Every structure is written in C-alpha cells, then in structure tokens.
Amino acid sequence: MIKVVLINGSPRKSRACNFLLEQAIQGIKSIAEDIIIEKIQITDYNITPCNGCDQCLRPPNDCPLAENDDTKKLENVVLDCDAMIIAAPNYFGSVSTQIKTFIDRSRPWKMKNYLLKDTILAPMAATGLRNGGEGVISDLINFGLIQGMIIVGNTLGSPVLEGNIAITSIQKYSLKEFLAKGESDELAGLIAKDTGKRVAELINKLKK
Numbered sequence: 001m002i003k004v005v006l007i008n009g010s011p012r013k014s015r016a017c018n019f020l021l022e023q024a025i026q027g028i029k030s031i032a033e034d035i036i037i038e039k040i041q042i043t044d045y046n047i048t049p050c051n052g053c054d055q056c057l058r059p060p061n062d063c064p065l066a067e068n069d070d071t072k073k074l075e076n077v078v079l080d081c082d083a084m085i086i087a088a089p090n091y092f093g094s095v096s097t098q099i100k101t102f103i104d105r106s107r108p109w110k111m112k113n114y115l116l117k118d119t120i121l122a123p124m125a126a127t128g129l130r131n132g133g134e135g136v137i138s139d140l141i142n143f144g145l146i147q148g149m150i151i152v153g154n155t156l157g158s159p160v161l162e163g164n165i166a167i168t169s170i171q172k173y174s175l176k177e178f179l180a181k182g183e184s185d186e187l188a189g190l191i192a193k194d195t196g197k198r199v200a201e202l203i204n205k206l207k208k
C-alpha cells in the first residue's frame with residue numbers, strides 16, 4: 001500500500017501549516033483515493049534534542065535517547081512511507097525547534113545506510129510576513145538531500161507569472177495589510193494542493 005505522511009511542524013495544530021497540509025491532502029486525493037494518508041502533529045511526539053554523543057555513528061547506530069522518548073513511535077510512522085510532506089513555520093527564518101529536533105534526531109536513519117533513501121519529500125512553509133519562508137524551505141531541502149530523499153516542487157500555472165514554492169503568509173499586499181480572521185492565502189493553498197497532486201503523481205510514476 002502506498003503511504004504519504006504529512007507532518008505539521010507547528011506547535012499550533014490547526015493554523016497556517018495545517019492549512020497547507022489540508023490543501024495537499026486534497027491534491028493527493030484528486031489523483032488517488034487509495035493512498036494511505038497519515039497526518040501527524042509533531043508536538044504530539046516527545047522528541048529529546050540531540051546531545052551530540054555520536055553513538056549513532058557506531059553500529060548498531062541506535063540513539064540512546066530513543067529509549068526514553070517517542071522517536072521509535074515516530075519511526076513506525078515515517079520509515080515505511082513513500083512520501084513525506086512537511087509544513088514548518090518560519091521562526092526567525094528557520095524551521096521550528098520541534099522540526100529541527102526531528103531533523104537532528106533523524107541522523108541514525110542516515111547512519112543505518114539511508115533508511116529514507118528515495119522517499120519523496122515535499123517541503124512547505126508558513127510565515128507571518130511575506131519574506132523568510134525560503135529559509136524554512138531551504139532547511140527542509142537540506143534535510144531531504146542529506147537523507148538521500150527525492151525533493152518535489154510544484155508546477156502550477158504560468159512558469160513566468162506564478163509562484164512555485166508552497167509558502168503561505170498572513171501578509172497581503174502591503175506592509176499594513178494582513179489576512180482577516182478565517183481568511184487564507186489562496187495562492188499558497190493552490191500551490192500546496194498542486195504539490196500534493198504532484199507527490200501522488202510521482203509516486204505512481206515511480207511504482208510503475
């Protein structure tokens with residue numbers, strides 16, 4: 001069975017990151033109804049920050065911290081997926097602490113000879129102001145590249161006129177204009193939806 005895992009990297013469970021993921025889910029479903037879709041909230045998992053002990057460098061490449069936190073539970077969700085979609089908030093130009101901890105603690109998966117190799121990764125970001133989301137996307141891309149994953153972007157609309165990175169912002173057209181309560185960044189939603197669609201299409205291609 002094909003499985004896509006979506007990770008909400010914000011401690012706020014139903015805000016902008018969640019909006020992007022929900023749009024991506026719609027995109028996935030528009031291609032295939034039978035894909036297993038599992039959305040998780042990173043804050044539901046107790047993940048201890050890496051302490052740099054380097055024990056994951058030596059066989060059996062396990063992390064001693066995993067004995068006392070939820071990373072094994074997390075492994076059960078993410079290590080057998082075909083694709084991962086991560087939406088992370090922009091905190092000072094980078095991912096949230098929770099996602100950074102997730103990334104750092106994924107090191108044993110690399111040391112066990114690339115357990116995430118060829119898993120598709122679609123990065124997404126939620127940001128307050130218009131700029132800064134690219135830093136988040138870049139953090140997520142680096143994670144994917146270092147883990148040997150396949151990074152997927154979007155191809156929505158005109159290549160000359162449309163944005164193609166799933167970044168949502170609460171800022172509208174000017175410095176003083178922000179989305180009203182309950183309103184969402186429509187373009188980012190469309191991009192997120194198309195990204196979900198692309199993820200499902202790519203899985204189908206790879207499975208052929």
Ligand SMILES: Cc1cc2nc3c(=O)[nH]c(=O)nc-3n(C[C@H](O)[C@H](O)[C@H](O)COP(=O)(O)O)c2cc1C
Pocket residue numbers: 010011012015016017018088089090091092093126127128129130131132
């Ligand atoms: C600690 C912290 C730092 C932030 N830093 C920035 C920033 O540098 N630039 C920005 O545009 N928004 C910043 N924000 C705003 C968040 O990116 C924004 O609220 C985003 O929507 C959070 O995602 P969420 O709605 O899914 O929680 C910051 C928020 C917090 C809590």
